[in-house]
Amino acid sequence: MRISLSNHPVHHLEFRVYGKQVLLDVEDPDEVLIPSDWPIFLTDNLKLSSSEREGTVLDLGTGSGILAIALYKMGCTNVDASDISRIALETARENLRLNDFGGNSDLIQSDVFDKISKHYELIVTNPPTFPDEQSLRRNHYIDYAFFAGSDGRGFIDKVIESVDKFLVEGGRLMMLHPSYLNTNLTIERLKKKNFKTSITASRNVSLNDYAKFLTQNGYDGETMKVKTISNAKTLGSELKYSDSKSSYEFTLDLVEAIKIPTNLNTEGFRP
Numbered sequence: 717m718r719i720s721l722s723n724h725p726v727h728h729l730e731f732r733v734y735g736k737q738v739l740l741d742v743e744d745p746d747e748v749l750i751p752s753d754w755p756i757f758l759t760d761n762l763k764l765s766s767s768e769r770e771g772t773v774l775d776l777g778t779g780s781g782i783l784a785i786a787l788y789k790m791g792c793t794n795v796d797a798s799d800i801s802r803i804a805l806e807t808a809r810e811n812l813r814l815n816d817f818g819g820n821s822d823l824i825q826s827d828v829f830d831k832i833s834k835h836y837e838l839i840v841t842n843p844p845t846f847p848d849e850q851s852l853r854r855n856h857y858i859d860y861a862f863f864a865g866s867d868g869r870g871f872i873d874k875v876i877e878s879v880d881k882f883l884v885e886g887g888r889l890m891m892l893h894p895s896y897l898n899t900n901l902t903i904e905r906l907k908k909k910n911f912k913t914s915i916t917a918s919r920n921v922s923l924n925d926y927a928k929f930l931t932q933n934g935y936d937g938e939t940m941k942v943k944t945i946s947n948a949k950t951l952g953s954e955l956k957y958s959d960s961k962s963s964y965e966f967t968l969d970l971v972e973a974i975k976i977p978t979n980l981n982t983e984g985f986r987p
């Protein structure tokens with residue numbers, strides 16, 4: 717059950733990516749996620765190659781457009797953005813304009829990859845990660861920003877299943893991944909798909925702070941916290957209890973998965 721936030725005025729936000737300003741307007745937080753600093757953790761830990769700057773990149777599940785705009789500010793000129801939500805794509809379009817986007821961009825309404833047809837040098841994503849509430853009806857697009865199937869892995873597992881078909885040889889996926897969804901399981905599954913996979917960055921996040929963020933978004937953060945803890949146990953993920961913070965903590969991981977060119981084996985491949 718969500719409390720409506722729609723009567724709030726337009727949210728004007730400012731982030732910095734490698735010293736450059738990213739401006740975002742979000743009109744309706746019932747439909748589009750007001751970004752946290754998670755996507756900035758991704759870009760802060762992303763070193764782009766020249767082929768990524770010159771090729772075509774995709775922000776999968778773009779929401780407000782934050783990662784697509786950040787990639788442009790980092791030197792990419794061909795930046796596509798996709799989302800299941802039409803309203804997110806409209807918001808991303810406005811925000812690209814607000815940031816004087818001067819590159820090429822296709823904005824694609826797509827359920828994960830179902831309407832994607834290109835091959836990308838780089839795909840970045842900040843996925844939805846919460847287990848569905850049993851009674852959840854998706855009346856607002858914002859629900860898609862948070863919920864992803866009965867164990868919260870629905871979006872991530874769909875990405876793992878098909879991402880190889882949408883990457884060039886040697887292309888890579890950079891995916892934010894909270895440890896409560898069992899990052900090691902994701903790494904195993906990507907390796908089975910023949911990706912060269914590693915965690916390239918991690919930071920601790922207090923589950924209490926995250927519950928507060930959910931509450932600010934109109935959800936019952938406390939109930940979602942309890943569900944996240946029990947779901948983590950079911951998935952075999954370890955959550956540490958921090959006495960000093962009186963909270964469980966998880967790690968926010970950045971998973972890198974590189975598509976190994978078919979003419980090379982794992983040992984011979986250097987990205």
Ligand SMILES: C[S@@+](CC[C@H](N)C(=O)[O-])C[C@H]1O[C@@H](n2cnc3c(N)ncnc32)[C@H](O)[C@@H]1O
Nearest residue numbers: 751755777778779799800827828842843860861
């Ligand atoms: C956690 S939000 C991230 C939004 C934005 N990238 C950010 O970092 O603030 C996840 C985004 O994925 C989108 N999404 C959820 N399920 C999707 C699906 N099946 N296909 C495409 N996009 C989806 C949501 O609409 C939402 O915009």
